[in-house]
Amino acid sequence: xxxxxxxxxxxxxxxxxxxxxxxxxxxxxxxxxxxxxxxxxxxxxxxxxxxxxxxxxxxxxxxxxxxxxxxxxxxxxxxxxxxxxxxxxxxxxxxxxxxxxxxxxxxxxxxxxxxxxxxxxxxxxxxxxxxxxxxxxxxxxxxxxxxxxxxxxxxxxxxxxxxxxxxxxxxxxxxxxxxxxxxxxxxxxxxxxxxxxxxxxxxxxxxxxxxxxxxxxxxxxxxxxxxxxxxxxxxxxxxxxxxxxxxxxxxxxxxxxxxxxxxxxxxxxxxxxxxxxxxxxxxxxxxxxxxxxxxxxxxxxxxxxxxxxxxxxxxxxxxxxxxxxxxxxxxxxxxxxxxxxxxxxxxxxxxxxxxxxxxxxxxxxxxxxxxxxxxxxxxxxxxxxxxxxxxxxxxxxxxxxxxxxxxxxxxxxxxxxxxxxxxxxxxxxxxxxxxxxxxxxxxxxxxxxxxxxxxxxxxxxxxxxxxxxxxxxxxxxxxxxxxxxxxxxxxxxxxxxxxxxxxxxxxxxxxxxxxxxxxxxxxxxxxxxxxxxxxxxxxxxxxxxxxxxxxxxxxxxxxxxxxxxxxxxxxxxxxxxxxxxxxxxxxxxxxxxxxxxxxxxxxxxxxxxxxxxxxxxx
Amino acid sequence: xxxxxxxxxxxxxxxxxxxxxxxxxxxxxxxxxxxxxxxxxxxxxxxxxxxxxxxxxxxxxxxxxxxxxxxxxxxxxxxxxxxxxxxxxxxxxxxxxxxxxxxxxxxxxxxxxxxxxxxxxxxxxxxxxxxxxxxxxxxxxxxxxxxxxxxxxxxxxxxxxxxxxxxxxxxxxxxxxxxxxxxxxxxxxxxxxxxxxxxxxxxxxxxxxxxxxxxxxxxxxxxxxxxxxxxxxxxxxxxxxxxxxxxxxxxxxxxxxxxxxxxxxxxxxxxxxxxxxxxxxxxxxxxxxxxxxxxxxxxxxxxxxxxxx
Numbered sequence: 001x002x003x004x005x006x007x008x009x010x011x012x013x014x015x016x017x018x019x020x021x022x023x024x025x026x027x028x029x030x031x032x033x034x035x036x037x038x039x040x041x042x043x044x045x046x047x048x049x050x051x052x053x054x055x056x057x058x059x060x061x062x063x064x065x066x067x068x069x070x071x072x073x074x075x076x077x078x079x080x081x082x083x084x085x086x087x088x089x090x091x092x093x094x095x096x097x098x099x100x101x102x103x104x105x106x107x108x109x110x111x112x113x114x115x116x117x118x119x120x121x122x123x124x125x126x127x128x129x130x131x132x133x134x135x136x137x138x139x140x141x142x143x144x145x146x147x148x149x150x151x152x153x154x155x156x157x158x159x160x161x162x163x164x165x166x167x168x169x170x171x172x173x174x175x176x177x178x179x180x181x182x183x184x185x186x187x188x189x190x191x192x193x194x195x196x197x198x199x200x201x202x203x204x205x206x207x208x209x210x211x212x213x214x215x216x217x218x219x220x221x222x223x224x225x226x227x228x229x230x231x232x233x234x235x236x237x238x239x240x241x242x243x244x245x246x247x248x249x250x251x252x253x254x255x256x257x258x259x260x261x262x263x264x265x266x267x268x269x270x271x272x273x274x275x276x277x278x279x280x281x282x283x284x285x286x287x288x289x290x291x292x293x294x295x296x297x298x299x300x301x302x303x304x305x306x307x308x309x310x311x312x313x314x315x316x317x318x319x320x321x322x323x324x325x326x327x328x329x330x331x332x333x334x335x336x337x338x339x340x341x342x343x344x345x346x347x348x349x350x351x352x353x354x355x356x357x358x359x360x361x362x363x364x365x366x367x368x369x370x371x372x373x374x375x376x377x378x379x380x381x382x383x384x385x386x387x388x389x390x391x392x393x394x395x396x397x398x399x400x401x402x403x404x405x406x407x408x409x410x411x412x413x414x415x416x417x418x419x420x421x422x423x424x425x426x427x428x429x430x431x432x433x434x435x436x437x438x439x440x441x442x443x444x445x446x447x448x449x450x451x452x453x454x455x456x457x458x459x460x461x462x463x464x465x466x467x468x469x470x471x472x473x474x475x476x477x478x479x480x481x482x483x484x485x486x487x488x489x490x491x492x493x494x495x496x497x498x499x500x501x502x503x504x505x506x507x508x509x510x511x512x513x514x515x516x517x518x519x520x521x522x523x524x525x526x527x528x529x530x531x532x533x534x535x536x537x538x539x540x541x542x543x544x545x546x547x548x549x550x551x552x553x554x555x556x557x558x559x560x561x562x563x564x565x566x567x568x569x570x571x572x573x574x575x576x577x578x579x580x581x582x583x584x585x586x587x588x589x590x591x592x593x594x595x596x597x598x599x600x601x602x603x604x605x606x607x608x609x610x611x612x613x614x615x616x617x618x
Numbered sequence: 619x620x621x622x623x624x625x626x627x628x629x630x631x632x633x634x635x636x637x638x639x640x641x642x643x644x645x646x647x648x649x650x651x652x653x654x655x656x657x658x659x660x661x662x663x664x665x666x667x668x669x670x671x672x673x674x675x676x677x678x679x680x681x682x683x684x685x686x687x688x689x690x691x692x693x694x695x696x697x698x699x700x701x702x703x704x705x706x707x708x709x710x711x712x713x714x715x716x717x718x719x720x721x722x723x724x725x726x727x728x729x730x731x732x733x734x735x736x737x738x739x740x741x742x743x744x745x746x747x748x749x750x751x752x753x754x755x756x757x758x759x760x761x762x763x764x765x766x767x768x769x770x771x772x773x774x775x776x777x778x779x780x781x782x783x784x785x786x787x788x789x790x791x792x793x794x795x796x797x798x799x800x801x802x803x804x805x806x807x808x809x810x811x812x813x814x815x816x817x818x819x820x821x822x823x824x825x826x827x828x829x830x831x832x833x834x835x836x837x838x839x840x841x842x843x844x845x846x847x848x849x850x851x852x853x854x855x856x857x858x859x860x861x862x863x864x865x866x867x868x869x870x871x872x873x874x875x876x877x878x879x880x881x882x883x884x885x886x887x888x889x890x891x892x893x894x895x896x897x898x899x900x901x902x903x904x905x906x907x908x909x910x911x912x913x914x915x916x917x918x919x920x921x922x923x924x925x926x927x
Contacts, residue, residue, distance in 0.1 A: 032927075226926040236922050242915035245698055264922065269903045269914055271697050276723035280690035283683070287694025290681065291661075291702070292910040295694065313684050313691075404923040412915040444910065445679040446701050448658045453674055455682035456666075464629050464674050465682070 005035060005060040007214045008067055009162060011155070012053035012095055013076030015046055018155040021180060023054035024227070024399070026159055028176040031225050031401045033169055033218035036062035038516070039399040042591065045252065045337040051079050051092065060219060062401065064365065064516030065595040068617040069100040071214045072165060074158045075107040081118070099123045104212055106161050106203075108154075126207055128161050130154040133202060137195040141187075156192045160199025165212040170200055172218075226404050230395040230513075231257040233366045234325055237373035238296055239268050240405075242412055243323070245288040245295035246272045247281040252337045253393040254298040254327045278303035282310035282322065286386075289314070289321035290454065292444035294377050298325040300393075301344050302334065308351040314386040315356030317454045318432065318479065320415065320442060321380035321387070323373070328392040330590040339590025340394035342512050342563035345572065348388045349540060355476070357483035359383065360540035362390040364515030366400045368538065374410050375494075382415040383482045384439060390540060392563070394592040395513035416441040423449025430461040434474060438481030487542030495544035498551050500533035506602065507555035508534040509581055510562065511569045514593045518561055521598025530602065537569060549577040559605060560584045563593060582611075589616040624657060625650050629674045634742075638789035638815030639668055642736060643675050645795040646705060650678070653800060655703055663692040665708035665717065667743045669736040672707050686717030689724040689733065696729050699910045700894055703803060704731040711741045711749040714770050718750075725779030725808055727893040732802045732809040733781075735772055736789075738817040739824055746820030753876070759822045773873035776810040777866050777886050783809035784851070784869060784886040788841055790816065790826060794882065801884065807892050814841070814882070834878060844872065844883030853888035862888065 009026065011019045020041065027037045038057045044050035055070075057063045073095050075081045083094030096118055099105060104124035107113065108131075115125060131147075134154055138144040156177065163173055174193050181189030203211075228236075235257045238246065248258035262272040271288075275281040281297045288295040299307065304326050314322065328344045330336035348360050359379045363369040369391060376387040418441045423429055431452030433440040440461075443450025453463035458475060460466045500522060510518050515536055522532050535551050537544065552558055552573070560570035560581040565588040570581045585601035587593055597615040604610045625647035633639050650660060660678035664670040666685035673680030679702070683691045692706040713721050713735050724733070739752040746760030750770045757764040776784045783805040787798040795813065802809035816826050831838045844851070849872065853865050869886040898904040903912065 224927065226923055228926050232926065236919050239917050239922070240919050242917065244909040244914050245694065247694070266901055267921075268917055269901055269909055269912065271897060271901075271909065273693075273697065275690065276719050279687065280693075280720055280723070283687045283690035284694035284697075287681070287691035287696075288698035289694075290691075291695035291699035293698035294914075295698070309684060310687065313687075404926075405919075414915075445661050445695065445699055446658065446910075448656075451658055451677065451679055453680035453682065455674070455680075456684055457682065463680070464627075465671070 001213060003214045004217055005058065005219065007058045007072070007166060007216055008070050009056045009058070009072045009074070010053055010070040010095060011074040011076065011158065012051060012080030013155070014049045014079070015043060015052045016048040017076050018152045019052060019054045019076070022155045022159040023056050025173060025176040025180065026162065027056055027227055027399060029168070029172040030058045030216065031227055032172050032175070033216070034221045035060065035216065035219060037227070037399065037401050038063040038066055040066055040394065040592070041397055043338050051084065053080065053095065058216060063520065065520040065593070067596050068098060068594045070095060070098045071100055071103040072162055072212065073099050073103070073105045074162055075105060076155060076158065078111055081105060081107060096120060102213055104165065106158055124211060126161065126165065126203065126211070128157065128199065128202060130157055133157050133198040134195060137191060137198050140194055141191050143191065150191070153192060153195050156195040157199035160196035161203040163196070164200040164203030165207065166214060166216040167209065168216040169218055170197065223403055225401045227399050227401050228366050229397055229399045230366055230369050230391060231397070232260060233369040234298070234373050234389070234391070235260040237370045239264070239270065240410060241374045241377040242294050243296050243377060244270055244293040245285060246270060247275050247284045247297045248299065249275050249278045249281050249303055251300045251303045253329060253396045254300050254303070254325065256396070257298050257325065278306040279310060282307040282324065283313070285322035286310060286314045286319045289319045289380070290317070290445070294381065295321050296323040296325065298327065300327045300329050301331045301347070304344065304347070304351065311358070311386055312352030312354060312356065313456045315352065315358060315479070316354070316456055318384040318440070319386065320384045321377070323376040323380055323387045323389060325373070325389045325391065327396045328390070336590040338393065340392045340513070340563065340592050341588065341590060342392055342514070343565065343568065343588070345390065345540060345568040348390050349572070355480070357383070357385045357479055358541060359385055359387045359483070359486060360390055361387070362512040362538060362540055363395070364512060364536055364538065365395070366398070367402055369395065370405055372538070378413040379486065382413050383486050384415065384442065385482060390512065392513050415439070418443050418447070418450060420447050420449065423447060431463050432459060432461045432475070432478070434461060434478055437485055438478045483542055490539070490542065492544050492547040495539035495542070496547050497536045497538065498533060499536060501531065502533070503554070504531045504533040506530065506532040506557045506559060506606070507552065508532055509537070509552070509558055509560045509570065509573065510534065511537045514561055514563055517593035517595050517598050520595035521602070524595065524599040525602055530606070532602070537573070540572070543572070543576050545576045548573055549579065552577065552579045558582050559602065561593070561598065561601070563587050583613070585613045585615060587615050591616070620651055620654060620656070622647060622651055625677050627675055627677050631675055633668055633671070634819045636818040637668065638738060638817065639672070639736060641789035641792050641795065642707070642734065642813055642815065643672055645792045645799055647676060648792070648796050649799040649803065652796065653803065659701065659703055661695060661702045661704050663688050663695070663704065663706040665712035667709040667712055667741065669707055669709045669712070686712050686715070686720065688712065689717065689720040692731060693724060693727070693729060696731050697894070697897070698908070700908050705734060705803065706731060707734045707736065709749070710735055710737045710739065710751040710772070714750040714772060714775070721775065722779045725776060725781040725810070728780060728782055728807045728890065729893045730806055730808070732799070732811065734799070734811045734813060736815050737772060737812050738815040738821055740817050740820045742817050742820055756823055758820055760820055771873050772812045773885050774870050777869045777873070780808070781810040782807035782888045782890060783884070785810070785884045786812040786814065786882045788814045788829065788882055790829070791841070794843070798884070805887065806889055814880070831878070840878060840880045841882050842879060844881045844885065847881070849883070851884050851886040856888050856890045
């Protein structure tokens with residue numbers, strides 16, 4: 001039976017074998033053919049050699065998650081198929097078990113694998129002479145003497161073979177491949193196209209049109225689409241928001257964002273500083289914010305641990321920023337540096353000693369990431385608080401195709417600032433003036449008449465140190481008033497969303513990047529006759545207490561779904577509302593939730609009566 | 619009209635009577651006056667400890683930051699808002715203990731600002747523990763025993779880290795200190811001034827009398843001025859690697875003189891492009907005016923989205 005436009009593809013190989021570029025080219029070719037994609041990568045903390053793989057899901061309607069099976073697996077090496085079970089400390093069993101019945105594996109013919117070595121008789125095998133085809137392609141351009149230099153191009157041959165088996169439009173791939181080689185490298189684009197073509201023709205000719213049941217067909221474009229991943233959404237939103245100062249210390253998976261910004265700084269006028277550590281990174285950013293520039297820093301858990309102190313200083317000095325983007329990864333300590341987790345919710349909420357206001361937003365997908373990043377800068381300046389954008393490795397590195405943002409409705413709000421004309425000679429400017437709302441109009445250093453002091457000590461309205469109990473009380477109330485205010489001003493519609501029907505026998509509760517898997521999993525449950533809705537909490541602070549209380553107060557069975565061990569959001573909900581979830585589905589193996597894991601987890605609860613489900617497919 | 623009191627605040631000063639900090643804050647105010655810098659064009663940054671209170675006593679934009687973090691915060695402000703004259707101050711524990719990593723890396727950047735180290739060998743506010751500049755074997759009065767670790771040499775560290783103006787002065791010689799601070803502020807690049815300073819409460823070894831050499835067989839001040847000894851730390855041609863290395867070498871040798879004779883003055887000085895200059899090469903718009911004065915709030919992101927089609 002032929003299936004059209006519902007296809008999962010995976011390419012695996014040692015790190016450094018170019019799986020990213022072919023997967024992204026494949027994805028681009030699909031998007032330009034009117035199809036929709038969801039693509040995410042898993043890789044080791046290693047430069048060259050360790051196993052990594054890239055998953056691409058292609059559908060006629062936009063997928064929001066990945067699944068744990070593969071229709072077509074492309075193996076650039078033996079390990080992709082069989083794993084590393086021969087090593088003293090094996091880490092995986094290979095991907096042959098994940099191939100769906102009727103699916104297939106593309107691999108190097110020179111591995112000389114016998115069909116029974118795969119241990120499966122329900123899949124199709126597509127051995128391809130990678131090297132022979134590559135040599136042919138190189139000969140065409142007189143480069144066959146430099147085979148070793150171009151060996152990485154077997155990835156493109158495999159891409160071509162995949163396109164051939166799926167019978168997809170080759171010209172769309174040609175375009176995508178060529179765009180990857182511009183300027184002096186343009187000639188290389190032609191070599192790559194030739195390599196892909198050879199893979200394409202070989203697959204078609206050797207295996208026949210009906211060898212592989214899953215086909216991809218162009219469909220009408222649903223308007224302009226772009227392919228974006230989380231780090232790009234954050235970076236572009238920062239530029240849109242007028243951020244002028246970015247600091248970072250190299251750390252996976254946050255660095256891509258800063259590198260993106262640095263590579264565009266010339267056109268967009270943004271200072272990007274690589275600091276000596278994350279302590280410096282946050283403090284530079286806070287210094288810049290106080291000095292009048294919108295500022296930001298990006299990091300992951302280990303870096304954020306070092307930032308705790310600086311966050312407190314930004315809090316007590318009521319700095320108009322920075323915006324801290326926290327890309328969670330599996331912790332604690334070094335944990336699993338390249339793997340995902342949602343285990344820093346409590347940490348983001350409580351980092352630094354003492355009590356001070358902070359805003360924490362956890363977007364659920366690429367689009368929300370863009371808008372939440374933009375809003376973060378407005379909040380930072382309007383409320384003069386540090387803002388934490390809480391995301392993770394999974395969302396950072398996941399590609400989705402989306403309609404380009406038009407952005408016309410985005411307005412920069414720099415908050416209450418004093419003008420020099422307000423600061424006439426003799427005016428008694430107080431940077432921390434007590435106001436009804438808790439927000440004091442801010443001056444920018446350099447302004448005449450705006451001289452102020454700021455200190456991490458408790459201080460009076462001028463910013464001078466005090467230990468007077470009455471002033472302490474007033475200042476604490478002033479600062480904490482701001483988060484209360486933010487809670488009142490920011491609408492619930494931004495802070496949380498109830499997806500699906502208003503009432504359902506089961507309410508799923510989640511936050512952050514697992515949104516997509518939950519939404520897609522709900523559809524599987526529905527096809528199986530299980531009606532659910534989904535409460536997505538997007539603002540960790542100010543917390544949408546009333547809304548959550550309303551939704552969960554009338555919900556029947558409540559299932560918390562989180563990419564951590566202890567269901568931290570469920571705990572926070574209980575703290576804020578007094579409502580406990582009935583069940584949890586957690587995943588803490590460093591990998592993100594898939595669509596089918598949501599389905600399987602819910603089934604385990606309602607059919608098998610398991611109270612707390614832990615899932616892992618990896 | 620600018621006068622000395624223009625630079626003073628009414629804030630109650632709680633430093634101990636006779637504290638060396640008074641000399642430093644006075645010298646800072648006198649220098650600002652002498653240079654006719656308007657208070658709103660100046661920002662003073664400090665770390666934590668007795669010295670950390672300095673900004674509160676100076677009428678200028680004041681940032682009392684975190685222990686050891688004065689340089690990162692000053693760096694951010696400097697880059698964001700380069701119209702300000704920035705003087706960062708901090709104690710020896712602040713800058714060379716908890717903040718040592720920032721001290722080194724700030725030197726590498728060569729931003730155009732001044733860092734003044736209040737160097738008295740002790741952690742005063744926590745009641746007299748040994749600081750990183752206290753020599754090994756020395757026991758000040760509140761320590762249970764003599765220091766058992768080597769001291770760091772702030773001048774040598776500054777030269778090695780890349781500060782392009784490195785000098786030492788003395789808190790109780792306000793005239794020399796003022797001259798040195800002025801030269802530091804006028805220097806284009808990262809200037810570091812190690813200010814030897816007494817702590818009358820906790821450092822009973824390196825006292826005013828000790829600096830005065832009153833304990834020596836032939837009584838004579840321990841401090842002598844480098845420029846009086848024929849020493850010059852100024853690099854004439856920074857493009858000559860040999861000259862630069864020789865001057866750095868001389869500065870290092872001089873910086874280890876300690877005991878009966880202690881040099882003060884400029885150890886090393888060289889004019890090379892600043893961090894700000896390098897950024898302006900990357901972003902020519904910075905040459906016109908700082909980003910804080912530019913409209914960067916209406917950027918067109920369409921080309922970036924188009925790249926992703």
